Amino acid sequence: MRIALFSDIHGNLAGLRAVDTALKDEAPLDRVVVAGDLLQGGPRPLDVWKVLKSSGWTLIRGNEDDALLGQRTMDNAEPENYRRAFQAQINWTRDRVGPNVLAELAALPTEWRIATPSGDLLVVHASPRAIDDRAGGVHNTAEEVAEAYGGTGATAIAFGHYHRSFVRPTPFALLINVASVGLPVDKRPLAAYTVLTATSEGWIVEQRNVPYDLAEETAAAAATGLPPWVRDSE
Numbered sequence: 001m002r003i004a005l006f007s008d009i010h011g012n013l014a015g016l017r018a019v020d021t022a023l024k025d026e027a028p029l030d031r032v033v034v035a036g037d038l039l040q041g042g043p044r045p046l047d048v049w050k051v052l053k054s055s056g057w058t059l060i061r062g063n064e065d066d067a068l069l070g071q072r073t074m075d076n077a078e079p080e081n082y083r084r085a086f087q088a089q090i091n092w093t094r095d096r097v098g099p100n101v102l103a104e105l106a107a108l109p110t111e112w113r114i115a116t117p118s119g120d121l122l123v124v125h126a127s128p129r130a131i132d133d134r135a136g137g138v139h140n141t142a143e144e145v146a147e148a149y150g151g152t153g154a155t156a157i158a159f160g161h162y163h164r165s166f167v168r169p170t171p172f173a174l175l176i177n178v179a180s181v182g183l184p185v186d187k188r189p190l191a192a193y194t195v196l197t198a199t200s201e202g203w204i205v206e207q208r209n210v211p212y213d214l215a216e217e218t219a220a221a222a223a224t225g226l227p228p229w230v231r232d233s234e
Contacts, residue, residue: 011042036062
């Protein structure tokens with residue numbers, strides 16, 4: 001069984017198209033799963049939604065999707081300019097996609113699970129515990145990881161949220177971060193995805209990056225009037 005996974009598109013249509021093209025070369029695939037943070041942050045959220053809805057892929061909800069639904073606000077500990085910029089982008093994206101898309105977004109699940117020859121695969125946005133958790137990274141202790149990811153019975157847990165690819169073996173499951181399509185943490189225009197192959201002997205993890213046209217996204221942001229991030233930072 002082969003399952004492709006990616007996450008954190010953040011409204012980046014060029015990145016999504018690059019991954020979509022790459023996945024055609026990965027065939028055959030039994031399933032494609034998208035692990036949340038789908039629309040918020042990029043200049044063409046409605047176009048991204050149309051691609052996702054027509055793809056037949058399995059979609060789950062992330063913390064930035066919840067932000068669009070009014071279920072998350074920026075921490076008051078963040079600087080005021082960051083909070084203003086965050087809210088400006090949220091309002092802009094809501095207006096762009098409209099109430100029908102927001103209702104469809106709200107209906108998405110926060111996790112997906114499947115039985116495989118390697119045991120169960122569980123896909124979440126951040127952790128099984130919380131949609132905005134940060135307890136599974138390389139900086140977290142084994143105890144922190146166990147508290148957030150243990151007890152699911154899955155042999156592999158895949159997630160996004162960190163925008164950085166990594167694989168972390170634990171005594172209870174293999175943790176796989178599939179990074180980001182639309183907002184790479186190193187700011188290089190490379191969209192990430194992962195292919196998991198489930199065998200009777202265990203999991204095979206292949207993590208890939210494909211280039212996308214950053215100039216296209218920059219031009220789209222200017223043309224659509226996407227509010228800039230931290231626009232009040234001066």
